[in-house]
Amino acid sequence: MSMLYTESWTNDQKIIEIGGVKIGGYPGVNPALLVASLFYQGDKYLLGEDGIIDKNGVSKAIEYAQEVALKYSLYLGLDVIFPTERSVENILPFISEYELPLFLDSPDPMARVKAYKMANELGITSKCIANGLYINSSIEEIKEIRNSRIENVLLLVFDPMNPSKSMMPLDRYNLLVNKLLPMARKTSAKNILIDAIVLDPASIVFSAETIYLVKKNLGYPAGCAPANALGPVSKKNVELEEMFGVHGGLAVFLRIYGADFIMYGPIKRIKYIAPAVAIVDSLLGYSARYNGYRIDRKHPLKKLLKKLQKLFISS
Numbered sequence: 384m385s386m387l388y389t390e391s392w393t394n395d396q397k398i399i400e401i402g403g404v405k406i407g408g409y410p411g412v413n414p415a416l417l418v419a420s421l422f423y424q425g426d427k428y429l430l431g432e433d434g435i436i437d438k439n440g441v442s443k444a445i446e447y448a449q450e451v452a453l454k455y456s457l458y459l460g461l462d463v464i465f466p467t468e469r470s471v472e473n474i475l476p477f478i479s480e481y482e483l484p485l486f487l488d489s490p491d492p493m494a495r496v497k498a499y500k501m502a503n504e505l506g507i508t509s510k511c512i513a514n515g516l517y518i519n520s521s522i523e524e525i526k527e528i529r530n531s532r533i534e535n536v537l538l539l540v541f542d543p544m545n546p547s548k549s550m551m552p553l554d555r556y557n558l559l560v561n562k563l564l565p566m567a568r569k570t571s572a573k574n575i576l577i578d579a580i581v582l583d584p585a586s587i588v589f590s591a592e593t594i595y596l597v598k599k600n601l602g603y604p605a606g607c608a609p610a611n612a613l614g615p616v617s618k619k620n621v622e623l624e625e626m627f628g629v630h631g632g633l634a635v636f637l638r639i640y641g642a643d644f645i646m647y648g649p650i651k652r653i654k655y656i657a658p659a660v661a662i663v664d665s666l667l668g669y670s671a672r673y674n675g676y677r678i679d680r681k682h683p684l685k686k687l688l689k690k691l692q693k694l695f696i697s698s
Contacts, residue, residue, distance in 0.1 A: 395602040399574040401535055402484040402510035404458045407604035410641045411667025412676050415660050418460040419650035434470030444650045451653045455661035456683045460484035465494040479507045488514040496527045503531040516566055518542045528570040536572040538563040541580040552592040577605040584612045591640035598641040609633045610648030631659030638663050661687045
């Protein structure tokens with residue numbers, strides 16, 4: 384047995400389906416979900432805080448990201464960030480047309496609540512993820528997730544009121560087990576996902592180890608948002624080669640630790656991430672198949688690794 388598939392891992396590796404995408408399971412069994420952020424502060428597609436957006440530009444950007452994901456047999460999701468409560472009315476009906484996992488996100492709890500209500504009104508709750516439940520989330524928000532029939536909820540394993548006691552992986556794991564999972568059960572959501580919050584570039588180590596603990600012991604789909612720490616890593620500040628190395632390398636690092644989803648930031652940045660994730664997914668998938676797991680025909684293993692093998696044979 385390989386290192387990833389030891390008997391110390393729980394056999395209950397949960398696989399959930401959201402927006403036509405399978406998320407979770409042992410690393411490599413299903414392709415990684417790459418989650419793009421839209422309408423964050425400074426996003427060029429956001430023309431006003433009330434949710435006025437460049438719909439044509441957004442459509443083209445999503446189509447581009449879908450093409451890249453398809454090229455490498457990876458999955459695409461959207462982290463839809465509502466800047467204000469009012470913006471939900473303008474953004475969600477438009478973005479709901481896409482058959483993708485939609486993380487409903489906002490720094491404003493009332494905007495999240497409104498997004499949950501509207502998702503129910505639009506009949507799209509099965510492909511939406513409440514993003515999310517914090518240690519200090521209100522009872523009202525928990526109730527709204529339940530009342531709106533949101534089927535999927537993301538738990539953010541960090542306590543902003545006590546950062547020193549919620550930084551290390553074991554502290555985060557205990558926070559999840561003792562506080563966040565009981566909260567999640569009150570929402571009646573069908574599926575639970577775990578976000579091992581990233582605070583700065585160095586903390587990605589703790590996020591990765593938290594993901595490993597969650598996957599190994601509980602089996603929930605887990606991931607994080609390295610983009611939260613990598614915003615300044617752009618062509619304005621680093622060389623192009625560093626762009627590929629930093630974004631792609633950190634995504635691979637997280638994937639090796641078991642991350643099922645990676646929130647990579649601005650949507651077109653997928654071109655820096657996808658090739659690196661696809662090759663590690665190919666090898667993880669090969670390992671999984673070798674250890675007796677069934678691999679779907681739409682998998683990086685069947686595309687990128689197959690291409691590399693042909694190049695090797697013909698050289």
